[in-house]
Amino acid sequence: xxxxxxxxxxxxxxxxxxxxxxxxxxxxxxxxxxxxxxxxxxxxxxxxxxxxxxxxxxxxxxxxxxxxxxxxxxxxxxxxxxxxxxxxxxxxxxxxxxxxxxxxxxxxxxxxxx
Amino acid sequence: xxxxxxxxxxxxxxxxxxxxxxxxxxxxxxxxxxxxxxxxxxxxxxxxxxxxxxxxxxxxxxxxxxxxxxxxxxxxxxxxxxxxxxxxxxxxxxxxxxxxxxxxxxxxxxxxxx
Numbered sequence: 106x107x108x109x110x111x112x113x114x115x116x117x118x119x120x121x122x123x124x125x126x127x128x129x130x131x132x133x134x135x136x137x138x139x140x141x142x143x144x145x146x147x148x149x150x151x152x153x154x155x156x157x158x159x160x161x162x163x164x165x166x167x168x169x170x171x172x173x174x175x176x177x178x179x180x181x182x183x184x185x186x187x188x189x190x191x192x193x194x195x196x197x198x199x200x201x202x203x204x205x206x207x208x209x210x211x212x213x214x215x216x217x218x219x
Numbered sequence: 220x221x222x223x224x225x226x227x228x229x230x231x232x233x234x235x236x237x238x239x240x241x242x243x244x245x246x247x248x249x250x251x252x253x254x255x256x257x258x259x260x261x262x263x264x265x266x267x268x269x270x271x272x273x274x275x276x277x278x279x280x281x282x283x284x285x286x287x288x289x290x291x292x293x294x295x296x297x298x299x300x301x302x303x304x305x306x307x308x309x310x311x312x313x314x315x316x317x318x319x320x321x322x323x324x325x326x327x328x329x330x331x332x333x
Contacts, residue, residue: 148309
């Protein structure tokens, strides 16, 4: 069983819809929770990160973490065609050297239809 | 400021050949890492480094070697390429080793092993 599980989709929504993306995890040592966005044939780029349970908002994006349920979510309001990309959840935990390494979900491919 | 650069963009190898994937960053980042991205598997950590002369294994290190002689460069060596190493390889770097330090990704190298 992977430490981070993410529904791969694909997910297709009309422009203006609210999108909900989710991940579950099994490792209680995960401390930071991130969402990356990856456009086709490009490297991932950080969208948002959170440290504790609760919500964090940035424009049309809201990240939610529930550590008791080991569940994180990303909500996109008023989705736009430019949001079409693969969204990867990621979580970090200290490795042997103390450095925080990232563990990724498989990614959810989102298409927003104009 | 070029960020994280990777060469080559594409490479085709025959089974048993060796090669080096190059990665460089010009942000004076302490932490550098290599990931491979495969369909249905997400991004998986191969090796990482917390500074010049210090490297450690990630989740899937077998068949790969790394070294870090300078802060800027972190090459990934395939010793004897196998078809199972067909993948997209991403290099990333971050200022520090805390989970809150954003990792910046390069554009990727697409490798095919025949």
